[in-house]
Amino acid sequence: MSALYILIPVALVLVAFAIWLFFWAVDSGQYDDLDGPAHSILFDDQDPKHKAAIDEADQSAEQAPKRD
Structure with a gap:
């Protein structure tokens, strides 16, 4: 149970980073x-x-x- 206190925030940070990376790629013209x-x-x-x-x-x- 104590591992969830670490894994959930780490997963949220990774998802937030992936979303930021996707929007950066779109804004910089990677998919033009x-x-x-x-x-x-x-x-x-x-x-x-x-x-x-x-x-x-x-x-x-x-x-x-x-x-x-």
Whole structure:
């Protein structure tokens, strides 16, 4: 029974930390582009079409409104 006095607060602290970590990741933009890295492995870096797509994506990212 005395172990519960230690384990319950430790569990609450761990849950609070996990929630804080999740919100930090969302606010810092960790989940903004989930498909880009998965699709990027399908293209060669030397492909001129791929280079044009990267340039176009960079331009659209620069024009997108920034989040504070």
